[in-house]
Amino acid sequence: MALVMGLNSGSSFDGLDAVLIDVGIAADGHPGRPRFIGGLSYDWPPAVAERVLASFDNKVDLFEMTRLNYEAGAVYAQAALSLLAQENVSGEDLFVVGYDGQTIYQEPPDHDRMARLPAGASLLDRWTHGGYGCGFQIGESAVVAAATQALTVTNFRPMDHALGGTGAPLMQYLDFVSFRDQGPILTLNIGGIANCQLADADRAKMMAFDTGPGNVMIDHAARQLLGVPYDANGDTAATGTVDQGMLARLQRHPYFERHPPRSAWRLDFGAGYAERALADAAGLAPQDVLATLTAFTAWAIDRSVRDHISHLGDISTMIASGGGVRNGTLMRMLANRLPGTLRLTTSDEFGIPPQYKEAIKFGVLAFAHRHGLANNIPAASGASTFAILGRAVQPPRLAIVDPE
Numbered sequence: 001m002a003l004v005m006g007l008n009s010g011s012s013f014d015g016l017d018a019v020l021i022d023v024g025i026a027a028d029g030h031p032g033r034p035r036f037i038g039g040l041s042y043d044w045p046p047a048v049a050e051r052v053l054a055s056f057d058n059k060v061d062l063f064e065m066t067r068l069n070y071e072a073g074a075v076y077a078q079a080a081l082s083l084l085a086q087e088n089v090s091g092e093d094l095f096v097v098g099y100d101g102q103t104i105y106q107e108p109p110d111h112d113r114m115a116r117l118p119a120g121a122s123l124l125d126r127w128t129h130g131g132y133g134c135g136f137q138i139g140e141s142a143v144v145a146a147a148t149q150a151l152t153v154t155n156f157r158p159m160d161h162a163l164g165g166t167g168a169p170l171m172q173y174l175d176f177v178s179f180r181d182q183g184p185i186l187t188l189n190i191g192g193i194a195n196c197q198l199a200d201a202d203r204a205k206m207m208a209f210d211t212g213p214g215n216v217m218i219d220h221a222a223r224q225l226l227g228v229p230y231d232a233n234g235d236t237a238a239t240g241t242v243d244q245g246m247l248a249r250l251q252r253h254p255y256f257e258r259h260p261p262r263s264a265w266r267l268d269f270g271a272g273y274a275e276r277a278l279a280d281a282a283g284l285a286p287q288d289v290l291a292t293l294t295a296f297t298a299w300a301i302d303r304s305v306r307d308h309i310s311h312l313g314d315i316s317t318m319i320a321s322g323g324g325v326r327n328g329t330l331m332r333m334l335a336n337r338l339p340g341t342l343r344l345t346t347s348d349e350f351g352i353p354p355q356y357k358e359a360i361k362f363g364v365l366a367f368a369h370r371h372g373l374a375n376n377i378p379a380a381s382g383a384s385t386f387a388i389l390g391r392a393v394q395p396p397r398l399a400i401v402d403p404e
Contacts, residue, residue, distance in 0.1 A: 006363025007099035011192030012215045016042045017359040018083040023367045033178045038087045039356045042079035055104050073140030077147035091148035098153050098366025101137030106265035109133040133161045145393040153366035156389040165383030168263035169195035172208040172380040174361040185317045190324025192216035193264050208380035209260035212300035213269040218293045220274040225286040234329025237294040240287030250296045261382040298333035321347040321357035
């Protein structure tokens with residue numbers, strides 16, 4: 001077993017999570033299900049958070065973004081050091097630290113444009129004309145490696161993009177690692193954006209796709225209408241009534257016509273779209289708006305599962321994780337919508353705390369990277385082949401100063 005740290009700041013941007021896990025190699029040569037040791041949540045400093053939020057709307061110039069990348073790295077590093085202190089562990093004891101960085105921009109592949117690329121197209125054509133995906137994350141990994149003195153692996157998405165994949169979601173590898181002995185099963189992660197995975201011991205049968213909004217629109221409405229960061233437990237939504245007209249208009253979003261592999265980002269369901277939804281809801285009470293947005297997230301998950309899982313009747317369990325599982329109203333709405341044959345539970349049942357699953361995911365991806373194991377799922381992301389995702393930065397303590 002190896003001691004691994006995972007860090008995550010997701011699309012909801014509601015804080016940075018850090019975890020320590022034990023991971024080992026199972027009899028089949030793949031990582032075994034990780035064992036959770038400890039975790040914490042760390043708040044982004046307000047001054048840094050303000051600029052990160054501005055960058056989501058393309059309001060930070062290149063010079064500012066360059067410094068912000070290092071500042072974000074320092075925030076990740078401080079979260080890592082806080083967890084090491086909490087657990088009385090040295091960075092030198094860590095096998096690896098894994099995190100992706102804060103996503104600033106995510107552009108999914110355009111599969112129609114990719115299909116039209118001529119056989120003799122150049123590599124450059126894939127991005128200038130061919131619709132290949134791309135993305136940008138910040139949080140300089142050298143800062144983390146220097147501060148923790150641990151080997152650090154980050155930036156897991158670009159290799160998948162280079163192979164024609166979506167680069168998001170990335171949860172499917174952890175689900176293969178954790179649940180290949182349970183499958184086929186469905187997993188659901190409700191972060192800012194929600195994603196669903198079909199986990200199976202046969203990776204060729206796996207699927208992964210974003211279902212649409214998770215918490216991002218609900219949180220935006222809570223900030224704008226209530227002056228709070230989120231609707232705790234969905235308590236405000238629980239007192240409201242779903243407005244069927246508003247819900248019907250939300251359901252016409254073109255995202256739901258896309259086919260997997262697919263990924264969503266703030267360009268689909270971010271602040272701009274949320275603001276338009278709030279304008280459309282003018283005259284509705286805040287509790288009714290939040291009830292409707294919560295119902296929209298539940299509907300989007302249910303529709304996506306019904307649309308894209310062909311043998312849904314053969315699957316008995318959906319394992320949910322992410323911050324959204326703490327929204328009791330959302331979980332009740334979702335349970336009421338899903339097929340009666342599908343049991344909705346949380347990853348707690350399998351020893352994986354739901355609020356920390358995304359951070360655990362990056363720890364496991366980094367563990368596999370260090371072992372040279374393919375840590376992508378081509379059938380789920382659309383990548384052309386298996387590959388090793390991530391980039392490694394060596395800590396200063398491993399530098400050879402005087403070679404003989």
